[in-house]
Amino acid sequence: MTRTATDRTPGTRLVRGPGVLVVWLYGVMSVGAVSRSAYQIATEFGRAPLAYSLSAVAALVYAFITYTLVRGGERARRAALVCCAAELVGVLTVGTWTLLEPGAFPDATVWSDYGYGYVFIPVLLPVTGILWLRGARSAA
Secondary structure, eight states, X not given: OOOOTTTSOGGGOOSSTTHHHHHHHHHHHHHHHHHHHHHHHHHHGGGOHHHHHHHHHHHHHHHHHHHHHHHOSHHHHXXXXXXXXXXXXXXXXXXXXXXXXXXXXXXXXXXXXXXXXXXXXXXXXXXXXXXXXXXXXXXX
8 A cells, every 4th residue: 555645744643742642541452452352252251242342342443543543644643533433432332331231241341331440541541532633633
């Protein structure tokens, strides 16, 4: 795939300033969610298939956002922005679902109770990412 000049110009580099922290947090969440979901799916899937599958979805979302932020460029920024918004919808949906119907989740997901098990980072990170990515657009 050939990149055009607008895909990756010095003005559209995303990993700079506060973006380094956002990328770092997404990277840490990727590793944590991938590790947790892979272990749980491999060893205990029958116990809570919905919870473990949702954790795997969260892991994929985190990994994709991390990749797009590191890649940089306007197209990557837009993709990351859409994914952060989808992530926020997922966290709010799963968080509310786990509070309203706890019996559906015999074990927690990454997004359960709005990310309580991860110090609420799952609900704060997409909001931070969206705000930062919107600012990155105006800076470019």
